[in-house]
Amino acid sequence: MSHGLEPGRLLVAAKSLYDDNFHRTVILLCRCHPEMGALGLVLNRPTEIPVGRVLPEEAAGRKEPLWIGGPVDGRSLWIVHRRGDLDDPGEEVIEGVWFGAASSLIEGVLATNAPDAEGTTFRLYVGYAGWGEGQLEQEMEADAWKVVPTGMATLFTGATSSLWDDMMLRSLLPCSREPELLTNSWLS
Numbered sequence: 001m002s003h004g005l006e007p008g009r010l011l012v013a014a015k016s017l018y019d020d021n022f023h024r025t026v027i028l029l030c031r032c033h034p035e036m037g038a039l040g041l042v043l044n045r046p047t048e049i050p051v052g053r054v055l056p057e058e059a060a061g062r063k064e065p066l067w068i069g070g071p072v073d074g075r076s077l078w079i080v081h082r083r084g085d086l087d088d089p090g091e092e093v094i095e096g097v098w099f100g101a102a103s104s105l106i107e108g109v110l111a112t113n114a115p116d117a118e119g120t121t122f123r124l125y126v127g128y129a130g131w132g133e134g135q136l137e138q139e140m141e142a143d144a145w146k147v148v149p150t151g152m153a154t155l156f157t158g159a160t161s162s163l164w165d166d167m168m169l170r171s172l173l174p175c176s177r178e179p180e181l182l183t184n185s186w187l188s
Helices: 103-111 135-141 152-156 160-172
Strands: 010-013 026-033 037-042 046-050 065-068 072-081 091-094 097-100 122-131 145-148
Touching: 010 160, 026 091, 026 160, 037 065, 037 135, 072 103, 103 122, 122 135, 135 145, 145 160
Parallel strands: 065 122
Antiparallel strands: 010 026, 010 145, 026 037, 037 122, 046 065, 072 097, 072 122, 091 097
């Protein structure tokens, strides 16, 4: 894959992308393969549904929101987390952050994270964003997406309402600052 497309990068929807599924979205690219396509999770679409309602046995009492990962396979659950100490943490997306969809992984993360722990260590997503072979590259050629680096703070921030604006700004500025430091608030 070209255009800087690799796991751990963010796809920021161009202003001209009006598809309801992707308008003003920021997507964590989790998998990229030239012959198999790409898979990502939308970072700025929380729901009002608590994780405990979706997984009543595994996550009883959990109030963290379920996130919409994308329009593909709305029955699938995906998790992004910081628990590298698990026996099988899944696929590492960036240093210190993993993702996966195995029910044993989701259960393991939920079982080892206190419901009211300080600092978010996971997000649970329903569905995902997917592209077939060559599809994302075609969208890149059509300038539908900007590609920017990411950091852990971006993945677990609660400021989803400004995430697209912050990442769009980051995509336009040539800057060597760490991703966590380059936000609209930093520039103010």
